[in-house]
Amino acid sequence: MKPILDNLPDIIKSAILTIELTVISILIGLLIGFIFALMRISKIKFLFYLSYYYSFVFxxxxxxxxxxxxxxxxxxxxxIRESILWIVLKKPYWCAIIAFALNTGAYTSEIFRSGFEKIDKNLLEAANSLGLNKFKTFLVITLPIGIKRSIPAYGNEMILMLKGTSLASTVTLLDLTGTAKYIISTHFNPVEVFVFVGSIYLFFTFLIHTFVKYLEKKFRYY
Amino acid sequence: MELLSFGDTGWGDELLRATFMTILVAIAAFTFGFFISSLIVPLKLSKSKVLNFIGNTYTTIFRGVPELLVIYLLFFGGSSAVMFVAKIFGYKDFIEINAFLTGSVSIGLISGAYTTEVLRGAINSINQGQFDGAKSLGLKKSTYYVFVIAPQVLRLSLPNLSNVWQLTLKDTALISVTGLVEIMRQSYIASGATRNPLLFYCFAAFLYLILTTISLKYFNKLEKKYNFYT
Structure with a gap:
């Protein structure tokens, strides 16, 4: 236990970095995913294929x-090195976030797409017969129902993203996994570190799980 | 383009070999995961609280902890664990576990946790009448699980097993941290030697894309073939 206690400040710091990476990439990914899901259900061929191939590749x-x-x-x-982008791209922190956000954005777009597509035809026809135009129908029917249906799958995606942030350690960032590897390779106590750091990850997973359950309960109105 | 050619000047043949390694590790891991899950699923379905707990602990840990951490555990801890067991049997030399075994076991453990959930879900979704019918025919529990339930479970879980396979295939990229020369590791070596990371990592992405697309097509075909009731 001693090596872990000695490195406790580092572990806490890296746990905060892991949370930071997860939250920022999930938020950006949510925006990307939402936009690409809209493109995916749009009638414009170009936008459809752009979104399709984006999610296919990622x-x-x-x-x-x-x-x-x-x-x-x-x-x-x-x-790129001469452009203004280099300010962002030379930092491993931002590179990691860009990669995570694009990745989770692709999965999120698929989740939302399937949520939007599975709307009951009768509801859409009812909206149509009430004289709602397409945009209004989308706003009051497709959007709320689609998002609500996406919540459980999106919860899984958040947990996958949390696990995905461990890859930040491969681009020199000291997140939880990076710190764990550092402690293991200096003190050679893989089991101890695995149990300790693994429990921190499981705790985060539990938090996400509870949050998603809360959301599901809150939005269950029929 | 010359860098990707075959022969001494290019990395084509090395990358091809690495691709086979990736496929091999993925199959090994998936099979191992399937084997584990066939042991864990009965635990999760049993009526005993203790067995339930063991099964749930396994799936919770390996679905909640990052893949890299599991790989580090087995990479750094694997050989000492094996040596510890060997010592009991009186063997005292240093034993090194190769990267292939470490990789496929660690990815297999993760894959197994997902497979367990998939199979459990499929078993639960099978109509109770199937169980009752099999029992009323006087079949033993082991017999009807193998001949009545298992075939249906496999068919029902094909779409989700396809997802687990894709996940496993992509997770094998992480084994490169142990030094096993698969696609990712080979691209790392090649881009280090030629100072051309963009080309090689993009090509690696292309190779993974081919693998995932082909396997998705294959699984879709299987689904179609076995989807004869609905």
Missing amino acids: RGTPLFVQIFIIYFGLAQLEF
């Missing part, structure tokens, strides 16, 4: 590859 490749392309790959391009 869901078909490992997050590990994505974060490496953004962190190591983009740095290779001359024009």
Whole structure:
């Protein structure tokens, strides 16, 4: 237990970094996912295919590859290093967040899409017969029902994202997993560290789970 | 393009070999996970509280803890655990577990947790009449689980098993931290040697995309083939 207690301040600091990465990427990913889900149900072919291929590529490749392309790959391009983007892209912190947000955005867009698509036809017809136009129908019927139906699946995605942030440790960031690896490789106590850090992760998972259950309960009105 | 060619000047043949390694690890991990889940599912379905607890603990831990942490546990702790067991049997030399085994076991444990949930869900969704019918025919529990329930469970869980497979395939990229030369590791080596990370990581992404697309097509075909009731 001693190595863990000695490194406790570092562990706490890295736990905060993990929370930070998770929350920021989930929020950005939520926005991206929402926009791309709207594009996916739109009638404009270009937007549809853009969204389709975005989610195809980001869901078909490992997050590990994505974060490496953004962190190591983009740095290779001359024009990126000279552009204003470089201020953001030279920092592993932002590279990690960009990769996480794009990744979770792809999954989120699929979750919302299936939520929007599964709306009962009768409801849409009823709205139509009440004289609501398309936009209004979307706003008062498709959107609230779709979002509500997406909550359980979105909860799983949040937990996957929490686990995904462990990849930040591969681009030099000291998040919980990075710190765990550091302690293991200096003190050689893998089981102890796994149990301790693993419990912290499980606690976070539990928090997300409780939050999602609360949301589900709150929005269950029929 | 020359960098991706086959032969001495390019990395094509190395990457091809790495792709086979990725497929091999993914299959090993998925199979191992399936094997574990077939042991854990009965625990989760049993009436005993203790067995339930063991099953739930397993799935909670391996679905809630990041893959990398599990890999580090087995990577750093695996050989000492094996040596500890070996010592009991009187073997005192240093034993090193190879990266392939570490990788497929750690990813397999995670894959197994997801497979367990999938199979459990499928068993629960089977009509109670099937169980009653099998019992009324006088079949033993082991017999009807194997010949009546299992085939239906496999068919019902195919779409979700496909998801677990995709997850497992993508998780194998993480094994590269143990030094096993699969797609990700090979791209790392190649981009280090040629100072061209963008090309090699994009190509790695392309390879993964091919693998996931092909396997998705295959699973869809299977689903269609076995979807004869609905």
